[in-house]
Amino acid sequence: MKALVATRFGSPAHMTLEERPMPVCKPGHSLVRIHAATVNPLSSLVRSGRVAAARAPRVLSNDGSGVVEDSATFARGTRVAIYGGAQLGISEDGLQQQWVVVEDKRLIELPESFDLDEGAALPINYVTAYQALTRVGQVQAGQIVLVSGASGALGHALIQIALALEATPVGIVSTSRKVPYAQRSGATTVIDLSRQDLKQAVLDATAGSGADLAFDPVGGELLGQLMGALRTRGAVVSIGFVGGTTASVDVADLVVEEKRILGYDAWLETDEDVASAFAAIRGFIAKGLLRPSIDSGYALAEYAAAHERLASREATGSILLRP
Known part of the structure:
Protein backbone atom coordinates (compact mmCIF):
# COMPACT_ATOMS: atom_id res chain seq x y z
CA MET A 1 0.00 0.00 0.00
CA LYS A 2 1.05 3.64 -0.44
CA ALA A 3 1.92 5.84 2.55
CA LEU A 4 3.00 9.48 2.59
CA VAL A 5 5.88 9.69 5.07
CA ALA A 6 7.57 12.74 6.55
CA THR A 7 11.12 11.40 6.66
CA ARG A 8 12.61 14.62 8.00
CA PHE A 9 10.99 17.44 9.96
CA GLY A 10 12.00 21.06 9.62
CA SER A 11 11.89 23.82 7.05
CA PRO A 12 11.78 22.47 4.48
CA ALA A 13 10.46 19.10 5.59
CA HIS A 14 11.18 16.07 3.45
CA MET A 15 8.23 13.87 2.48
CA THR A 16 8.09 10.83 0.27
CA LEU A 17 5.61 8.25 -0.97
CA GLU A 18 6.54 4.77 0.26
CA GLU A 19 5.26 1.28 -0.41
CA ARG A 20 4.47 -0.40 2.90
CA PRO A 21 3.01 -3.78 3.84
CA MET A 22 -0.75 -3.98 4.43
CA PRO A 23 -1.42 -3.64 8.19
CA VAL A 24 -3.02 -6.54 10.04
CA CYS A 25 -6.06 -6.07 12.26
CA LYS A 26 -5.74 -6.83 15.99
CA PRO A 27 -8.11 -7.05 18.99
CA GLY A 28 -9.78 -3.80 19.96
CA HIS A 29 -8.94 -2.28 16.58
CA SER A 30 -10.43 -2.08 13.08
CA LEU A 31 -8.79 -2.15 9.67
CA VAL A 32 -9.95 0.90 7.72
CA ARG A 33 -9.47 1.71 4.05
CA ILE A 34 -8.79 5.44 4.11
CA HIS A 35 -10.89 7.66 1.89
CA ALA A 36 -9.46 11.03 2.96
CA ALA A 37 -7.15 12.49 5.59
CA THR A 38 -6.93 16.14 6.52
CA VAL A 39 -4.05 18.54 6.02
CA ASN A 40 -4.52 20.89 8.96
CA PRO A 41 -2.46 23.24 11.18
CA LEU A 42 -1.34 20.30 13.32
CA SER A 43 0.05 18.53 10.24
CA SER A 44 2.03 21.66 9.47
CA LEU A 45 3.34 21.99 13.03
CA VAL A 46 4.44 18.34 13.13
CA ARG A 47 6.26 18.37 9.82
CA SER A 48 8.00 21.64 10.70
CA GLY A 49 9.40 20.00 13.84
CA ARG A 50 7.45 22.13 16.33
CA VAL A 51 5.67 19.26 18.11
CA ALA A 52 8.03 17.74 20.69
CA ALA A 53 6.21 14.39 20.91
CA ALA A 54 6.57 13.72 17.16
CA ARG A 55 9.57 11.93 15.68
CA ALA A 56 10.40 11.33 12.03
CA PRO A 57 9.77 9.22 10.07
CA ARG A 58 6.05 9.75 10.58
CA VAL A 59 2.83 9.44 8.58
CA LEU A 60 0.89 12.64 9.32
CA SER A 61 -2.78 13.52 9.95
CA ASN A 62 -4.90 12.79 12.97
CA ASP A 63 -8.36 12.92 11.44
CA GLY A 64 -10.00 11.57 8.35
CA SER A 65 -12.54 9.07 7.09
CA GLY A 66 -12.76 5.66 5.51
CA VAL A 67 -14.54 2.33 5.25
CA VAL A 68 -14.15 -0.53 7.71
CA GLU A 69 -12.76 -3.67 6.08
CA ASP A 70 -12.11 -5.88 9.14
CA SER A 71 -13.41 -5.45 12.69
CA ALA A 72 -15.01 -7.27 15.60
CA THR A 73 -16.96 -4.12 16.49
CA PHE A 74 -18.10 -2.60 13.19
CA ALA A 75 -19.71 -4.35 10.22
CA ARG A 76 -17.59 -4.57 7.08
CA GLY A 77 -18.43 -1.61 4.87
CA THR A 78 -19.27 0.75 7.74
CA ARG A 79 -18.35 4.33 6.84
CA VAL A 80 -16.46 6.00 9.69
CA ALA A 81 -14.80 9.22 10.72
CA ILE A 82 -11.52 8.86 12.61
CA TYR A 83 -10.53 11.00 15.60
CA GLY A 84 -6.80 10.62 16.14
CA GLY A 85 -6.48 12.46 19.44
CA ALA A 86 -2.97 13.23 20.62
CA GLN A 87 -1.47 10.07 19.11
CA LEU A 88 -2.23 9.52 15.41
CA GLY A 89 0.05 11.60 13.23
CA ILE A 90 2.11 12.60 16.26
CA SER A 91 3.51 9.74 18.36
CA GLU A 92 1.99 7.08 16.06
CA ASP A 93 1.61 6.96 12.29
CA GLY A 94 -1.47 8.83 11.10
CA LEU A 95 -3.93 8.65 8.25
CA GLN A 96 -2.11 9.83 5.13
CA GLN A 97 -1.91 6.26 3.82
CA GLN A 98 -4.21 3.84 2.06
CA TRP A 99 -4.96 1.51 4.98
CA VAL A 100 -4.67 1.91 8.73
CA VAL A 101 -5.44 -0.13 11.85
CA VAL A 102 -7.22 2.14 14.33
CA GLU A 103 -8.46 1.64 17.89
CA ASP A 104 -12.23 1.15 17.85
CA LYS A 105 -12.73 4.00 20.33
CA ARG A 106 -11.38 6.41 17.69
CA LEU A 107 -14.02 5.50 15.09
CA ILE A 108 -17.36 7.26 14.71
CA GLU A 109 -19.97 5.76 12.40
CA LEU A 110 -21.09 8.37 9.90
CA PRO A 111 -24.76 9.23 9.38
CA GLU A 112 -26.20 8.39 5.97
CA SER A 113 -26.56 12.11 5.22
CA PHE A 114 -22.76 12.63 5.29
CA ASP A 115 -20.41 11.67 2.48
CA LEU A 116 -16.86 10.53 3.26
CA ASP A 117 -15.30 13.91 2.47
CA GLU A 118 -17.58 15.54 5.05
CA GLY A 119 -16.75 12.75 7.48
CA ALA A 120 -13.04 13.48 7.16
CA ALA A 121 -13.66 17.13 8.06
CA LEU A 122 -15.78 16.30 11.09
CA PRO A 123 -13.70 14.91 14.00
CA ILE A 124 -11.10 17.45 15.12
CA TRP A 267 -4.96 17.02 22.90
CA LEU A 268 -5.83 17.32 26.60
CA GLU A 269 -9.27 15.82 26.02
CA THR A 270 -9.95 12.46 27.67
CA ASP A 271 -11.68 9.57 25.92
CA GLU A 272 -14.74 10.37 28.04
CA ASP A 273 -14.65 14.03 26.93
CA VAL A 274 -14.49 13.02 23.27
CA ALA A 275 -17.29 10.46 23.62
CA SER A 276 -19.50 13.07 25.31
CA ALA A 277 -18.71 15.66 22.64
CA PHE A 278 -19.55 13.27 19.81
CA ALA A 279 -22.82 12.30 21.48
CA ALA A 280 -23.80 15.98 21.42
CA ILE A 281 -22.50 16.43 17.87
CA ARG A 282 -24.49 13.42 16.64
CA GLY A 283 -27.61 14.97 18.17
CA PHE A 284 -27.00 18.23 16.31
CA ILE A 285 -26.37 16.33 13.07
CA ALA A 286 -29.66 14.46 13.49
CA LYS A 287 -31.41 17.84 13.71
CA GLY A 288 -29.70 19.03 10.52
CA LEU A 289 -27.70 21.72 12.34
CA LEU A 290 -24.15 20.71 11.34
CA ARG A 291 -22.48 20.24 7.97
CA PRO A 292 -18.68 20.31 7.51
CA SER A 293 -17.13 22.54 4.87
CA ILE A 294 -14.62 21.21 2.29
CA ASP A 295 -12.16 23.55 0.59
CA SER A 296 -10.22 21.21 -1.67
CA GLY A 297 -8.94 17.68 -2.20
CA TYR A 298 -5.60 16.37 -3.47
CA ALA A 299 -4.02 13.03 -4.28
CA LEU A 300 -1.23 11.85 -1.96
CA ALA A 301 1.37 12.76 -4.56
CA GLU A 302 0.04 16.34 -4.53
CA TYR A 303 0.90 16.85 -0.86
CA ALA A 304 3.06 19.91 -1.59
CA ALA A 305 0.13 21.72 -3.18
CA ALA A 306 -2.09 20.79 -0.23
CA HIS A 307 0.40 22.25 2.26
CA GLU A 308 0.80 25.36 0.11
CA ARG A 309 -2.97 25.79 0.20
CA LEU A 310 -2.94 25.51 4.00
CA ALA A 311 -0.07 27.99 4.35
CA SER A 312 -1.85 30.51 2.11
CA ARG A 313 -4.60 30.97 4.71
CA GLU A 314 -7.00 31.26 1.79
CA ALA A 315 -8.74 27.93 2.41
CA THR A 316 -12.44 28.15 3.14
CA GLY A 317 -12.93 24.71 4.67
CA SER A 318 -10.97 21.53 5.23
CA ILE A 319 -8.11 20.49 2.94
CA LEU A 320 -8.08 16.77 2.17
CA LEU A 321 -5.57 14.22 0.88
CA ARG A 322 -7.27 11.26 -0.78
CA PRO A 323 -5.14 8.09 -0.85
Whole structure:
Protein backbone atom coordinates (compact mmCIF):
# COMPACT_ATOMS: atom_id res chain seq x y z
CA MET A 1 0.00 0.00 0.00
CA LYS A 2 1.05 3.64 -0.44
CA ALA A 3 1.92 5.84 2.55
CA LEU A 4 3.00 9.48 2.59
CA VAL A 5 5.88 9.69 5.07
CA ALA A 6 7.57 12.74 6.55
CA THR A 7 11.12 11.40 6.66
CA ARG A 8 12.61 14.62 8.00
CA PHE A 9 10.99 17.44 9.96
CA GLY A 10 12.00 21.06 9.62
CA SER A 11 11.89 23.82 7.05
CA PRO A 12 11.78 22.47 4.48
CA ALA A 13 10.46 19.10 5.59
CA HIS A 14 11.18 16.07 3.45
CA MET A 15 8.23 13.87 2.48
CA THR A 16 8.09 10.83 0.27
CA LEU A 17 5.61 8.25 -0.97
CA GLU A 18 6.54 4.77 0.26
CA GLU A 19 5.26 1.28 -0.41
CA ARG A 20 4.47 -0.40 2.90
CA PRO A 21 3.01 -3.78 3.84
CA MET A 22 -0.75 -3.98 4.43
CA PRO A 23 -1.42 -3.64 8.19
CA VAL A 24 -3.02 -6.54 10.04
CA CYS A 25 -6.06 -6.07 12.26
CA LYS A 26 -5.74 -6.83 15.99
CA PRO A 27 -8.11 -7.05 18.99
CA GLY A 28 -9.78 -3.80 19.96
CA HIS A 29 -8.94 -2.28 16.58
CA SER A 30 -10.43 -2.08 13.08
CA LEU A 31 -8.79 -2.15 9.67
CA VAL A 32 -9.95 0.90 7.72
CA ARG A 33 -9.47 1.71 4.05
CA ILE A 34 -8.79 5.44 4.11
CA HIS A 35 -10.89 7.66 1.89
CA ALA A 36 -9.46 11.03 2.96
CA ALA A 37 -7.15 12.49 5.59
CA THR A 38 -6.93 16.14 6.52
CA VAL A 39 -4.05 18.54 6.02
CA ASN A 40 -4.52 20.89 8.96
CA PRO A 41 -2.46 23.24 11.18
CA LEU A 42 -1.34 20.30 13.32
CA SER A 43 0.05 18.53 10.24
CA SER A 44 2.03 21.66 9.47
CA LEU A 45 3.34 21.99 13.03
CA VAL A 46 4.44 18.34 13.13
CA ARG A 47 6.26 18.37 9.82
CA SER A 48 8.00 21.64 10.70
CA GLY A 49 9.40 20.00 13.84
CA ARG A 50 7.45 22.13 16.33
CA VAL A 51 5.67 19.26 18.11
CA ALA A 52 8.03 17.74 20.69
CA ALA A 53 6.21 14.39 20.91
CA ALA A 54 6.57 13.72 17.16
CA ARG A 55 9.57 11.93 15.68
CA ALA A 56 10.40 11.33 12.03
CA PRO A 57 9.77 9.22 10.07
CA ARG A 58 6.05 9.75 10.58
CA VAL A 59 2.83 9.44 8.58
CA LEU A 60 0.89 12.64 9.32
CA SER A 61 -2.78 13.52 9.95
CA ASN A 62 -4.90 12.79 12.97
CA ASP A 63 -8.36 12.92 11.44
CA GLY A 64 -10.00 11.57 8.35
CA SER A 65 -12.54 9.07 7.09
CA GLY A 66 -12.76 5.66 5.51
CA VAL A 67 -14.54 2.33 5.25
CA VAL A 68 -14.15 -0.53 7.71
CA GLU A 69 -12.76 -3.67 6.08
CA ASP A 70 -12.11 -5.88 9.14
CA SER A 71 -13.41 -5.45 12.69
CA ALA A 72 -15.01 -7.27 15.60
CA THR A 73 -16.96 -4.12 16.49
CA PHE A 74 -18.10 -2.60 13.19
CA ALA A 75 -19.71 -4.35 10.22
CA ARG A 76 -17.59 -4.57 7.08
CA GLY A 77 -18.43 -1.61 4.87
CA THR A 78 -19.27 0.75 7.74
CA ARG A 79 -18.35 4.33 6.84
CA VAL A 80 -16.46 6.00 9.69
CA ALA A 81 -14.80 9.22 10.72
CA ILE A 82 -11.52 8.86 12.61
CA TYR A 83 -10.53 11.00 15.60
CA GLY A 84 -6.80 10.62 16.14
CA GLY A 85 -6.48 12.46 19.44
CA ALA A 86 -2.97 13.23 20.62
CA GLN A 87 -1.47 10.07 19.11
CA LEU A 88 -2.23 9.52 15.41
CA GLY A 89 0.05 11.60 13.23
CA ILE A 90 2.11 12.60 16.26
CA SER A 91 3.51 9.74 18.36
CA GLU A 92 1.99 7.08 16.06
CA ASP A 93 1.61 6.96 12.29
CA GLY A 94 -1.47 8.83 11.10
CA LEU A 95 -3.93 8.65 8.25
CA GLN A 96 -2.11 9.83 5.13
CA GLN A 97 -1.91 6.26 3.82
CA GLN A 98 -4.21 3.84 2.06
CA TRP A 99 -4.96 1.51 4.98
CA VAL A 100 -4.67 1.91 8.73
CA VAL A 101 -5.44 -0.13 11.85
CA VAL A 102 -7.22 2.14 14.33
CA GLU A 103 -8.46 1.64 17.89
CA ASP A 104 -12.23 1.15 17.85
CA LYS A 105 -12.73 4.00 20.33
CA ARG A 106 -11.38 6.41 17.69
CA LEU A 107 -14.02 5.50 15.09
CA ILE A 108 -17.36 7.26 14.71
CA GLU A 109 -19.97 5.76 12.40
CA LEU A 110 -21.09 8.37 9.90
CA PRO A 111 -24.76 9.23 9.38
CA GLU A 112 -26.20 8.39 5.97
CA SER A 113 -26.56 12.11 5.22
CA PHE A 114 -22.76 12.63 5.29
CA ASP A 115 -20.41 11.67 2.48
CA LEU A 116 -16.86 10.53 3.26
CA ASP A 117 -15.30 13.91 2.47
CA GLU A 118 -17.58 15.54 5.05
CA GLY A 119 -16.75 12.75 7.48
CA ALA A 120 -13.04 13.48 7.16
CA ALA A 121 -13.66 17.13 8.06
CA LEU A 122 -15.78 16.30 11.09
CA PRO A 123 -13.70 14.91 14.00
CA ILE A 124 -11.10 17.45 15.12
CA ASN A 125 -12.93 20.58 13.99
CA TYR A 126 -16.22 19.76 15.67
CA VAL A 127 -14.85 18.25 18.88
CA THR A 128 -12.62 21.32 19.22
CA ALA A 129 -15.49 23.71 18.53
CA TYR A 130 -17.90 21.98 20.89
CA GLN A 131 -15.44 21.66 23.77
CA ALA A 132 -14.05 25.18 23.37
CA LEU A 133 -17.56 26.61 23.41
CA THR A 134 -18.97 24.48 26.23
CA ARG A 135 -16.21 23.23 28.53
CA VAL A 136 -13.87 26.21 28.31
CA GLY A 137 -16.05 29.14 27.23
CA GLN A 138 -19.19 27.87 29.02
CA VAL A 139 -21.29 29.64 26.43
CA GLN A 140 -24.94 30.33 27.25
CA ALA A 141 -27.96 30.68 24.99
CA GLY A 142 -28.39 34.27 23.87
CA GLN A 143 -24.76 35.27 24.28
CA ILE A 144 -22.89 37.05 21.47
CA VAL A 145 -19.70 35.26 20.48
CA LEU A 146 -16.97 36.44 18.13
CA VAL A 147 -15.37 33.85 15.85
CA SER A 148 -12.09 34.76 14.16
CA GLY A 149 -10.94 32.89 11.06
CA ALA A 150 -14.65 32.50 10.36
CA SER A 151 -14.23 31.30 6.77
CA GLY A 152 -11.93 28.41 7.72
CA ALA A 153 -12.81 24.85 8.68
CA LEU A 154 -12.67 25.44 12.44
CA GLY A 155 -14.37 28.83 12.18
CA HIS A 156 -17.17 27.15 10.23
CA ALA A 157 -17.59 24.54 12.98
CA LEU A 158 -17.53 27.19 15.73
CA ILE A 159 -20.29 29.18 14.01
CA GLN A 160 -22.47 26.13 13.44
CA ILE A 161 -22.14 24.81 16.98
CA ALA A 162 -22.63 28.28 18.49
CA LEU A 163 -25.93 28.44 16.60
CA ALA A 164 -26.85 24.93 17.73
CA LEU A 165 -26.27 26.08 21.33
CA GLU A 166 -28.54 29.09 20.66
CA ALA A 167 -25.76 31.67 20.91
CA THR A 168 -25.30 34.42 18.30
CA PRO A 169 -22.02 34.14 16.35
CA VAL A 170 -20.33 37.16 14.78
CA GLY A 171 -17.84 36.07 12.12
CA ILE A 172 -14.51 37.84 11.66
CA VAL A 173 -12.60 37.50 8.38
CA SER A 174 -9.47 39.08 6.95
CA THR A 175 -10.70 39.96 3.45
CA SER A 176 -13.94 40.81 1.65
CA ARG A 177 -13.63 37.63 -0.43
CA LYS A 178 -14.17 35.54 2.70
CA VAL A 179 -17.35 37.29 3.89
CA PRO A 180 -19.78 35.06 1.91
CA TYR A 181 -18.22 31.89 3.32
CA ALA A 182 -18.77 33.03 6.91
CA GLN A 183 -22.33 33.98 5.99
CA ARG A 184 -22.94 30.53 4.53
CA SER A 185 -21.76 29.02 7.80
CA GLY A 186 -24.58 30.90 9.53
CA ALA A 187 -23.09 34.18 10.75
CA THR A 188 -25.62 36.94 10.03
CA THR A 189 -23.05 39.56 11.07
CA VAL A 190 -19.57 39.33 9.54
CA ILE A 191 -16.76 41.81 10.23
CA ASP A 192 -14.26 42.34 7.40
CA LEU A 193 -10.94 43.42 8.93
CA SER A 194 -9.72 44.77 5.60
CA ARG A 195 -12.48 47.40 5.71
CA GLN A 196 -13.67 47.71 9.30
CA ASP A 197 -12.21 48.48 12.71
CA LEU A 198 -12.84 45.39 14.84
CA LYS A 199 -13.75 47.07 18.14
CA GLN A 200 -16.01 49.69 16.58
CA ALA A 201 -17.75 47.11 14.38
CA VAL A 202 -18.44 44.89 17.42
CA LEU A 203 -19.75 47.84 19.43
CA ASP A 204 -22.00 48.79 16.52
CA ALA A 205 -23.31 45.22 16.29
CA THR A 206 -23.96 44.95 20.04
CA ALA A 207 -25.54 48.34 20.79
CA GLY A 208 -22.30 49.41 22.46
CA SER A 209 -22.04 46.58 24.97
CA GLY A 210 -19.33 44.42 23.37
CA ALA A 211 -19.34 40.65 22.87
CA ASP A 212 -19.67 38.11 25.67
CA LEU A 213 -17.01 35.71 24.35
CA ALA A 214 -14.47 35.43 21.53
CA PHE A 215 -13.10 32.19 20.05
CA ASP A 216 -9.78 32.67 18.31
CA PRO A 217 -8.13 30.07 16.04
CA VAL A 218 -5.89 32.79 14.55
CA GLY A 219 -3.84 34.24 17.43
CA GLY A 220 -1.08 36.78 16.95
CA GLU A 221 -2.05 40.43 17.23
CA LEU A 222 -5.71 39.61 16.64
CA LEU A 223 -6.04 38.12 20.12
CA GLY A 224 -5.45 41.46 21.82
CA GLN A 225 -7.90 43.16 19.47
CA LEU A 226 -10.56 40.60 20.29
CA MET A 227 -10.10 41.27 24.00
CA GLY A 228 -10.71 44.96 23.37
CA ALA A 229 -14.06 44.12 21.74
CA LEU A 230 -15.42 42.23 24.77
CA ARG A 231 -17.84 43.44 27.40
CA THR A 232 -16.85 43.68 31.06
CA ARG A 233 -15.88 40.21 32.39
CA GLY A 234 -15.88 38.74 28.90
CA ALA A 235 -13.37 36.10 27.82
CA VAL A 236 -11.25 35.21 24.82
CA VAL A 237 -10.76 31.48 24.24
CA SER A 238 -7.48 31.03 22.35
CA ILE A 239 -7.57 27.91 20.17
CA GLY A 240 -4.71 28.34 17.70
CA PHE A 241 -1.89 30.52 16.47
CA VAL A 242 -1.72 30.35 12.69
CA GLY A 243 -1.41 34.14 12.75
CA GLY A 244 1.48 34.13 15.20
CA THR A 245 2.41 33.09 18.73
CA THR A 246 2.91 36.58 20.16
CA ALA A 247 0.08 38.91 21.14
CA SER A 248 -0.17 42.38 22.72
CA VAL A 249 -2.76 42.82 25.47
CA ASP A 250 -3.97 46.06 27.06
CA VAL A 251 -3.30 45.17 30.69
CA ALA A 252 -5.42 48.07 31.97
CA ASP A 253 -8.38 46.74 29.97
CA LEU A 254 -7.69 43.26 31.33
CA VAL A 255 -7.61 44.45 34.95
CA VAL A 256 -10.22 47.20 35.02
CA GLU A 257 -12.79 45.22 33.02
CA GLU A 258 -11.90 41.86 34.62
CA LYS A 259 -11.55 40.20 31.24
CA ARG A 260 -10.04 36.74 30.82
CA ILE A 261 -7.84 34.85 28.37
CA LEU A 262 -8.48 31.10 28.34
CA GLY A 263 -6.58 28.44 26.42
CA TYR A 264 -7.95 25.36 24.69
CA ASP A 265 -5.92 22.31 23.64
CA ALA A 266 -7.75 19.42 21.96
CA TRP A 267 -4.96 17.02 22.90
CA LEU A 268 -5.83 17.32 26.60
CA GLU A 269 -9.27 15.82 26.02
CA THR A 270 -9.95 12.46 27.67
CA ASP A 271 -11.68 9.57 25.92
CA GLU A 272 -14.74 10.37 28.04
CA ASP A 273 -14.65 14.03 26.93
CA VAL A 274 -14.49 13.02 23.27
CA ALA A 275 -17.29 10.46 23.62
CA SER A 276 -19.50 13.07 25.31
CA ALA A 277 -18.71 15.66 22.64
CA PHE A 278 -19.55 13.27 19.81
CA ALA A 279 -22.82 12.30 21.48
CA ALA A 280 -23.80 15.98 21.42
CA ILE A 281 -22.50 16.43 17.87
CA ARG A 282 -24.49 13.42 16.64
CA GLY A 283 -27.61 14.97 18.17
CA PHE A 284 -27.00 18.23 16.31
CA ILE A 285 -26.37 16.33 13.07
CA ALA A 286 -29.66 14.46 13.49
CA LYS A 287 -31.41 17.84 13.71
CA GLY A 288 -29.70 19.03 10.52
CA LEU A 289 -27.70 21.72 12.34
CA LEU A 290 -24.15 20.71 11.34
CA ARG A 291 -22.48 20.24 7.97
CA PRO A 292 -18.68 20.31 7.51
CA SER A 293 -17.13 22.54 4.87
CA ILE A 294 -14.62 21.21 2.29
CA ASP A 295 -12.16 23.55 0.59
CA SER A 296 -10.22 21.21 -1.67
CA GLY A 297 -8.94 17.68 -2.20
CA TYR A 298 -5.60 16.37 -3.47
CA ALA A 299 -4.02 13.03 -4.28
CA LEU A 300 -1.23 11.85 -1.96
CA ALA A 301 1.37 12.76 -4.56
CA GLU A 302 0.04 16.34 -4.53
CA TYR A 303 0.90 16.85 -0.86
CA ALA A 304 3.06 19.91 -1.59
CA ALA A 305 0.13 21.72 -3.18
CA ALA A 306 -2.09 20.79 -0.23
CA HIS A 307 0.40 22.25 2.26
CA GLU A 308 0.80 25.36 0.11
CA ARG A 309 -2.97 25.79 0.20
CA LEU A 310 -2.94 25.51 4.00
CA ALA A 311 -0.07 27.99 4.35
CA SER A 312 -1.85 30.51 2.11
CA ARG A 313 -4.60 30.97 4.71
CA GLU A 314 -7.00 31.26 1.79
CA ALA A 315 -8.74 27.93 2.41
CA THR A 316 -12.44 28.15 3.14
CA GLY A 317 -12.93 24.71 4.67
CA SER A 318 -10.97 21.53 5.23
CA ILE A 319 -8.11 20.49 2.94
CA LEU A 320 -8.08 16.77 2.17
CA LEU A 321 -5.57 14.22 0.88
CA ARG A 322 -7.27 11.26 -0.78
CA PRO A 323 -5.14 8.09 -0.85
